[in-house]
Amino acid sequence: MPQRELAGDASPARPHLHAVPGGERDAGSPEGHVLIDMPERQDAEDPLRAGLRAVAEAEDPAPAVEREPSAGDRPGRVRALWTAAWPKLAAAAMALALWELVVLSGWRPEYVLPGPGAVLARLWTDLLAGDIGVAAAITMKRALLGYAIAMVAGVSLGLVLARVKVLRTAAGSLLTGLQTMPSVAWFPLAILLFQLSEAAILAVVVLGAAPSIAIGLLTSTDQVPPLLVRAGKVMGARGFALYRHIIIPAALPGFVAGLKQGWAFAWRSLMAGELLVIIGHAPSIGVRLQFSRELSDAEGLLAWMLVVMVLGVLVDSLVFGALERKIREGRGLTAEHA
Amino acid sequence: MSAALPHVPLSLLSPSPAPVALRLDGVTKRHGAGGDAVVALDTMSFTVKKGEFVCVVGASGCGKSTMLNLVAGLDTPSAGKVTVAGERPALMFQESALFPWLSVEENVAFPLQMQGLSRKARTERVAELLRLVHLEKFARRRPHELSGGMKQRVALARALAQQAELLLMDEPFAALDAMMRDHLHSELEALWQKTGLTVVFVTHNVREAVRLGDRVLLLSSRPGRLVAEYQVDLDRPRRIESPEVARMARTITDHLLEAARAAA
Ligand SMILES: Nc1ncnc2c1ncn2[C@@H]1O[C@H](COP(=O)(O)OP(=O)(O)OP(=O)(O)O)[C@@H](O)[C@H]1O
Ligand SMILES: [Mg+2]
Numbered sequence: 001m002p003q004r005e006l007a008g009d010a011s012p013a014r015p016h017l018h019a020v021p022g023g024e025r026d027a028g029s030p031e032g033h034v035l036i037d038m039p040e041r042q043d044a045e046d047p048l049r050a051g052l053r054a055v056a057e058a059e060d061p062a063p064a065v066e067r068e069p070s071a072g073d074r075p076g077r078v079r080a081l082w083t084a085a086w087p088k089l090a091a092a093a094m095a096l097a098l099w100e101l102v103v104l105s106g107w108r109p110e111y112v113l114p115g116p117g118a119v120l121a122r123l124w125t126d127l128l129a130g131d132i133g134v135a136a137a138i139t140m141k142r143a144l145l146g147y148a149i150a151m152v153a154g155v156s157l158g159l160v161l162a163r164v165k166v167l168r169t170a171a172g173s174l175l176t177g178l179q180t181m182p183s184v185a186w187f188p189l190a191i192l193l194f195q196l197s198e199a200a201i202l203a204v205v206v207l208g209a210a211p212s213i214a215i216g217l218l219t220s221t222d223q224v225p226p227l228l229v230r231a232g233k234v235m236g237a238r239g240f241a242l243y244r245h246i247i248i249p250a251a252l253p254g255f256v257a258g259l260k261q262g263w264a265f266a267w268r269s270l271m272a273g274e275l276l277v278i279i280g281h282a283p284s285i286g287v288r289l290q291f292s293r294e295l296s297d298a299e300g301l302l303a304w305m306l307v308v309m310v311l312g313v314l315v316d317s318l319v320f321g322a323l324e325r326k327i328r329e330g331r332g333l334t335a336e337h338a
Numbered sequence: 339m340s341a342a343l344p345h346v347p348l349s350l351l352s353p354s355p356a357p358v359a360l361r362l363d364g365v366t367k368r369h370g371a372g373g374d375a376v377v378a379l380d381t382m383s384f385t386v387k388k389g390e391f392v393c394v395v396g397a398s399g400c401g402k403s404t405m406l407n408l409v410a411g412l413d414t415p416s417a418g419k420v421t422v423a424g425e426r427p428a429l430m431f432q433e434s435a436l437f438p439w440l441s442v443e444e445n446v447a448f449p450l451q452m453q454g455l456s457r458k459a460r461t462e463r464v465a466e467l468l469r470l471v472h473l474e475k476f477a478r479r480r481p482h483e484l485s486g487g488m489k490q491r492v493a494l495a496r497a498l499a500q501q502a503e504l505l506l507m508d509e510p511f512a513a514l515d516a517m518m519r520d521h522l523h524s525e526l527e528a529l530w531q532k533t534g535l536t537v538v539f540v541t542h543n544v545r546e547a548v549r550l551g552d553r554v555l556l557l558s559s560r561p562g563r564l565v566a567e568y569q570v571d572l573d574r575p576r577r578i579e580s581p582e583v584a585r586m587a588r589t590i591t592d593h594l595l596e597a598a599r600a601a602a
Contacts, residue, residue, distance in 0.1 A: 332482025
């Protein structure tokens with residue numbers, strides 16, 4: 001009986017299936033797809049079933065977990081931290097060395113351009129004295145408040161423009177104009193309207209950040225794959241549910257990119273604001289920078305600049321960088337070319 | 339064992355008394371406008387009875403996906419009328435269309451969540467469906483961690499989760515190996531027999547169409563027209579390797595080739 005013969009034939013395929021761990025196996029599709037008729041294998045019920053089970057077993061996800069066994073334990077984490085940190089530390093060391101070289105070249109006298117050693121020492125004493133903590137607290141409070149307002153404004157604006165097509169065509173280019181406008185250019189008007197006050201600074205921070213957030217929301221919702229929206233609709237997601245369950249999560253990576261850019265703009269606007277709008281009783285980072293310049297305290301000036309830079313990098317990488325990484329990794333969007 | 343009927347002229351098919359699950363009346367669909375418009379479907383009319391398993395075959399680009407989109411209510415016909423009995427049909431897309439931000443189990447639970455099922459009820463149903471497609475060990479994975487065929491199986495589980503009366507499937511098993519496909523053929527057939535589901539199943543694989551369908555509709559390409567339909571009166575459960583299935587598939591394939599030659 002030809003059936004038996006062929007059934008026997010199919011069995012040797014099983015060890016092969018066992019031998020390859022993980023993932024879908026091509027079991028050597030005997031079917032002609034499309035229009036090609038191929039001679040078919042006869043009935044081979046049992047080996048096929050067994051083979052199927054073998055495939056299911058081979059799909060055990062355990063080996064994939066073993067690939068990163070060090071993720072949880074302590075020495076592994078330290079090593080991971082080190083691999084992430086050393087290029088950054090090396091870059092910082094190189095920048096400091098370059099700076100030292102410029103100072104050593106005697107291009108400017110040391111009281112105008114001090115070296116990294118003196119500046120870092122100054123940074124340390126200011127830190128210990130608590131000056132930096134106080135200034136950073138004032139500045140960060142403004143930044144967070146301004147950014148929070150910008151987020152609410154940007155998201156609301158973005159949602160309205162996304163929903164109302166006429167408004168979008170009308171205000172779309174205006175928004176781009178707002179985004180490209182250097183926020184310092186707003187200060188004369190802001191000072192005119194709000195005098196030298198917190199409000200003037202906040203207004204400009206919001207104006208700097210909100211357009212980026214709104215634009216990020218608009219472009220990210222535009223780029224939601226229509227197929228996913230259709231899939232959502234087919235399964236009964238309509239109206240608000242469609243937004244909540246499909247459009248918002250699908251748009252999230254682009255939206256977070258907008259948030260991140262918004263933060264960068266907010267931070268820049270804030271620094272400009274603190275330099276221009278000096279509020280004496282609030283020794284913010286900007287005020288300290290300005291005072292250092294007025295006192296010709298180059299060491300202090302550079303120390304405070306370092307504070308600005310470090311704070312910016314910290315927020316960018318610890319908040320937005322981490323957020324972006326988490327989202328991208330969850331969706332398998334980690335860059336192939338990295 | 340009854341032999342396959344030769345193709346029946348459409349005019350001879352009288353409306354049957356059985357309740358109708360789906361009816362297309364002179365449905366035409368044009369994509370785009372003006373001179374660039376592509377006529378994807380041309381005055382297509384057919385009826386699917388409740389509980390029927392209908393397979394649709396036709397060359398690539400002949401409008402099969404377009405037709406399913408119209409039936410699912412995702413597009414509106416340029417002319418003619420689509421009538422669907424009951425509520426929203428379930429559609430399994432040609433691409434798996436899984437949500438990349440949800441895990442496998444969350445994807446399968448999605449239609450249940452939209453129907454307002456409790457978390458507990460969802461979990462049980464999802465586990466059952468994942469067992470059906472042999473992916474229970476991948477419940478917590480994200481779609482990007484799956485192979486193409488595995489994604490298709492998740493999409494199948496998700497479409498079944500909806501428990502619609504009409505299930506539309508667009509080349510659902512194209513990316514699967516032969517064994518898994520055979521398994522899912524049997525499972526789908528069993529489910530269909532058990533639940534009285536109506537299925538419209540699009541495929542390029544004529545043999546698969548004969549394996550599964552009560553009826554096979556043949557579409558011509560550009561513009562997509564219904565050129566023939568075959569009643570498949572073979573006993574169930576069928577086997578895709580059986581000579582009867584092969585014989586009938588050959589007849590349909592010959593017809594398909596003939597239609598392609600005529601169109602060229
Ligand atoms: N959104 C669209 N815009 C313009 N043309 C389209 C669109 N969707 C489909 N078409 C055209 O309509 C025709 C039918 O497409 P459809 O996707 O329905 O084919 P199909 O039968 O599903 O093909 P396949 O078997 O390759 O999936 C094709 O010529 C295609 O180019
Ligand atoms: Mg298609």
